[in-house]
Amino acid sequence: MIDSLPETENTPMTFEEFDLAPELLTAIAAQGYHKPTPIQAQAIPAMLERVDVLAGAATGTGKTAAFVIPALQYLLDEPEHTVHPRVLILAPTRELAVQIHQGVRALAAHTQVRSAMITGGFNQGNQVKTLRQSTDILVATPGRLAKMMEEDQVNLSYIELLIIDEADRMLDMGQGPTVRTLLESIPGDFQAGLFSATLSGAGVRKFAEDILDEPVEIQIEAPNQHSSQIQQITYLANDLVHKNALLLNLLQDASCASAIVFCNKKERAIALTEYLQSQNISAQVLHGDFIQAVRLEKMHKFKTGKIKVMVATDVAARGLDMLNITHVINYDLPYRGDIYIHRIGRTGRAQQVGISINLVERHDLKALERIEYHLQQSIPVGKIAGLEANYTRKAAKEAQAKAQKKKPKKNAKKKK
Numbered sequence: 001m002i003d004s005l006p007e008t009e010n011t012p013m014t015f016e017e018f019d020l021a022p023e024l025l026t027a028i029a030a031q032g033y034h035k036p037t038p039i040q041a042q043a044i045p046a047m048l049e050r051v052d053v054l055a056g057a058a059t060g061t062g063k064t065a066a067f068v069i070p071a072l073q074y075l076l077d078e079p080e081h082t083v084h085p086r087v088l089i090l091a092p093t094r095e096l097a098v099q100i101h102q103g104v105r106a107l108a109a110h111t112q113v114r115s116a117m118i119t120g121g122f123n124q125g126n127q128v129k130t131l132r133q134s135t136d137i138l139v140a141t142p143g144r145l146a147k148m149m150e151e152d153q154v155n156l157s158y159i160e161l162l163i164i165d166e167a168d169r170m171l172d173m174g175q176g177p178t179v180r181t182l183l184e185s186i187p188g189d190f191q192a193g194l195f196s197a198t199l200s201g202a203g204v205r206k207f208a209e210d211i212l213d214e215p216v217e218i219q220i221e222a223p224n225q226h227s228s229q230i231q232q233i234t235y236l237a238n239d240l241v242h243k244n245a246l247l248l249n250l251l252q253d254a255s256c257a258s259a260i261v262f263c264n265k266k267e268r269a270i271a272l273t274e275y276l277q278s279q280n281i282s283a284q285v286l287h288g289d290f291i292q293a294v295r296l297e298k299m300h301k302f303k304t305g306k307i308k309v310m311v312a313t314d315v316a317a318r319g320l321d322m323l324n325i326t327h328v329i330n331y332d333l334p335y336r337g338d339i340y341i342h343r344i345g346r347t348g349r350a351q352q353v354g355i356s357i358n359l360v361e362r363h364d365l366k367a368l369e370r371i372e373y374h375l376q377q378s379i380p381v382g383k384i385a386g387l388e389a390n391y392t393r394k395a396a397k398e399a400q401a402k403a404q405k406k407k408p409k410k411n412a413k414k415k416k
C-alpha cells in the first residue's frame, strides 16, 4: 500500500467526493485506501466524464485503481445485457495482466461485474471457456488476444472503454502493430485511456495521437525517485550456494558497518540468519511474528551497533529508520518497484552515502528488469574477484529468448 505520495492542491480528501457507488466504496475501503493518490484524483473524474485520458504514471502511483474504479463505475451506471466484454484493458506482460486482474476482482468484489483474463502461458482452452460464461471486463496481453481474435474466439465489437497500460513498455516490446490491429476490430466509438511511465518518447506520443481523441493529459511525478547518495549494484549468482558466498564476502568487507538483508519470506530469513550466524557473522532476524517488545529490542540492538546485520522481511523492516545503515542487500528481489524503492531508501540517508546491492540468480532477471523499468534506469552489474558468475546478463537474456522460441506450443498436439 502507498503510504507517502505527493499531494496536489486539488487532491480530494476522500473517494466519496467522486460520487462512486456504495459497493465500490466498500471495496475501496476494504483495500485499505483512505484517500485517492494524485493519479487517482486526476484520472478518475476525467474518466467518469467519459473523456480520453493520457497519463504519465508509473507503477507504484496507484494507477491500476485509477482506471479500474471509473471502469467499474461506468459498468454500474450503464448496465447492458451482452455476454461480450465492454471494457478492454491491455497490458504488455503476463505479470502485469495478472496484477491488474487481481485489482479488478478486488474492486469488483461487491458488484455483479464479471472479468476474465487472456494471456500467454495459461491454458487457452480454459480462457475460452471463461469468456463464454460472459465477461464485462477483459484484461489481456496483445499477443494472445490477437491470436484468439484470429480464431474468432473473442468478440471485441462491444468494447466501450479501452485502457492501455504501460504503453511505453508495450512499444519497447514491439507490440505496437499488434495493438493497432486489435483496435481495428472495435467497430464503434470507444473511450480510451493510455497510461505510460513516461510520455516523453516520440513513439508514445504518436501512439497516443493515433488512439486518443483530444485527451486530458495528466503527468504524475513518479514515486521512483530515490536519493542520489545511494549507489546501486547487482551481482549475478549461479545458484543459492554462490549467492551465499557473495553475501558473506560483502558482509565481511571493511566498508560494511551495518547492513539490512532483505528476504521475501519469513522462513527464508530465518534460515539465512542461521547460516550467517554459523559463519560467525553478527546477525539477527526480524520478521512479522515477533511481539512488539522483541522487535523493539532487536531494533535497538541493531541501531546501537550491537548487531551488524539484520535479516528482515518487508513488513518487519518498517520502523528501521536510522542514519548509519551502510548496506541494503536484496537477498531476494522484491516483487515490485515501489517496494524496492522503500528498501533501498533505508540507506544513504541525510547526506550519507549508502550502497544497495541486488543478488540475482538467472530466474530473477525478469524481476530485475521490472524494477529497472520502474526506476527508469539500469542498475550496473558488478563482479567480485574469484566469485564471478558463469554467465552474463546479455547471455542469459539471449538464451531465454532462444528457449522461448523453441518451446512447443502447448496445445500443438491437439491440432490436426
Ligand code: AMP
Residues within 6 Å of the ligand: 001, 002, 003, 032, 033, 034, 035, 036, 037, 040, 058, 059, 060, 061, 062, 063, 064, 065, 338
Ligand atoms: P499501482 O501503481 O496500481 O501498481 O499501485 C501501487 C500500490 O498502491 C498497490 O499496492 C495498491 O494497492 C496501492 N494503492 C492504490 N491506490 C491506493 C490508495 N488510494 N491508497 C493507498 N494505497 C493505494
